Amino acid sequence: MKKKNKIKIIVIIILLILIYISNLHYPLRSYIAMYPLKIYYKNTGLFDDINLKIPSGKIEKENFYPFMLYFNSDKGFSNYIGKDANLSIAYNFGGFKFRNKNSSYYDKDSDLYSSFYGAYIIDSDDDNSFGFNENGHIDVDLLAKVPEYDQKYLVLSSIGLSSKNSVFENDIIDMKENIKYIDIDDWIKIDSNITTNSPIHENTNFYRGYIQFGIPKSEANKNFPLINIYGRMYVKYFKEYDKTIGFYILGKNKNIVDKIDKEIVSKSKIERMD
Numbered sequence: 001m002k003k004k005n006k007i008k009i010i011v012i013i014i015l016l017i018l019i020y021i022s023n024l025h026y027p028l029r030s031y032i033a034m035y036p037l038k039i040y041y042k043n044t045g046l047f048d049d050i051n052l053k054i055p056s057g058k059i060e061k062e063n064f065y066p067f068m069l070y071f072n073s074d075k076g077f078s079n080y081i082g083k084d085a086n087l088s089i090a091y092n093f094g095g096f097k098f099r100n101k102n103s104s105y106y107d108k109d110s111d112l113y114s115s116f117y118g119a120y121i122i123d124s125d126d127d128n129s130f131g132f133n134e135n136g137h138i139d140v141d142l143l144a145k146v147p148e149y150d151q152k153y154l155v156l157s158s159i160g161l162s163s164k165n166s167v168f169e170n171d172i173i174d175m176k177e178n179i180k181y182i183d184i185d186d187w188i189k190i191d192s193n194i195t196t197n198s199p200i201h202e203n204t205n206f207y208r209g210y211i212q213f214g215i216p217k218s219e220a221n222k223n224f225p226l227i228n229i230y231g232r233m234y235v236k237y238f239k240e241y242d243k244t245i246g247f248y249i250l251g252k253n254k255n256i257v258d259k260i261d262k263e264i265v266s267k268s269k270i271e272r273m274d
Contacts, residue, residue, distance in 0.1 A: 026214045027096035030103075031066070033211050038069050045072035045088035046121040050241055051271040054090055054119055059259040062104060062111045063095040068118065069212070071154065080149045081142065084125035089150060091118035093213070102214035106199050113252050114198060114229055116155075117260050119268070120146050120246040129237040130244040136237075138188055143235060144170045147248060156197055158209030159216070161224045169195040170231065181234050181247070182268050192231040194250070197224040230254045232261060238270075245270070 042048065047070060056064050068090050077087040094104025094112030104110040124130035131143040152166040174191040181187040201223035203216050210216075230253050235246040247265055251257040 026101045027103075030096070030212050030214065034069055035067070038067065041070035041072050041088075042090075045070065046086060046123055046243060047088050047090065050121060050238075050243065050245070052090065052119055052121070052245070052268065053271065054092075054117075054247075054268045055264055056092055057264040059111060059256070059263050064092045064112065064117075064264070065095045065103070068092055073149075073154070076153060077146075077149055080153065081145050085130060086123040086125075087146065087149075088121045089118060089154075090120075091116055096214060100214070102216055103212075105213050106216045108198070108200065111252070111256055111259075114196075114227065115249075115251045115256065115260065117249045117265050118247075120150075120244075120248065122146065122244045122246075123242070124244075129239075129242070131235060131246075132237050132244070138235070140172065140175075140190070143190075143233070143246070146246065147231065147233070147250075151196055155209070156199070156224070158207060159199055159213065160201065160203075160205065160207045160209075161197060166197050166224070167195060167226060171195075179234065182266060182270065184236070184270065187234045187236045190233045190235065191254075192233075194229050194231045195226055196229060198227045200225070227252075230257045232257050 054068050056067055058064060069092065071089045071091070073087045073089070074085070078084050093116050094107070094110055096103050097107075104112040105114065107113055122130040131139050133139055148168040148170065151168045152163045156166045157163050171193045172190060173193055174189075176189045178185070179187040179189045181189070199213070199216065201216055203210070230251050232249045233246050235244065237244045247268065249257045249260050249265055251260060
């Protein structure tokens with residue numbers, strides 16, 4: 001019996017050593033920490049009212065994080081836009097590669113560098129539908145504040161860049177109305193060129209975002225340099241839910257955004273709750 005126990009201990013020690021030298025503890029730490037948070041935020045925010053299914057997946061050989069993540073913001077987002085509103089976010093980003101300490105989100109050589117996709121659900125406490133005026137026309141400036149708040153106050157601040165020093169400039173280059181998307185009519189499709197901060201930086205402190213994204217590569221000539229990326233959003237107000245839904249995609253160029261759209265996001269579904 002003692003011999004069997006010794007063998008078990010040796011096997012466990014060997015496995016722990018292999019996990020450590022292969023850097024598997026970084027993605028494992030991320031999955032173990034983020035999965036319970038995913039469940040909590042999904043069941044306490046607006047996604048609990050709307051059964052919105054967004055797949056995880058990959059484009060070509062590049063994998064995204066293995067499951068969708070969620071976050072809710074009410075007071076922070078309300079303070080940012082200057083009126084009461086509830087915001088729930090579903091998101092995904094470039095996944096971890098074998099033996100890497102970091103996700104592809106940090107990797108400037110990856111197709112998924114600085115990429116995100118997911119959905120926003122916004123519930124405004126005033127009489128108007130969020131992002132649309134009384135006549136039903138889109139309020140582009142207000143809608144642009146959603147990804148701006150997300151990037152500056154949630155994403156970049158979680159890895160050490162103060163919101164006061166972060167940049168998110170959204171230059172709309174194309175907008176089309178009456179688009180059919182995920183088998184639902186009347187979406188508005190908005191494409192943009194975006195100037196924002198790269199996540200690349202030297203890690204001198206530990207920030208909470210490292211738990212989910214991993215540790216950044218130590219190759220930064222300049223911390224959080226400005227980069228140009230491509231953005232896309234499909235937005236629609238749903239009268240039956242009294243909420244605005246926006247599917248969004250960020251990528252290093254239009255080609256990557258097109259692939260993420262075609263291969264993953266366009267396969268999403270909105271189903272009625274029982």
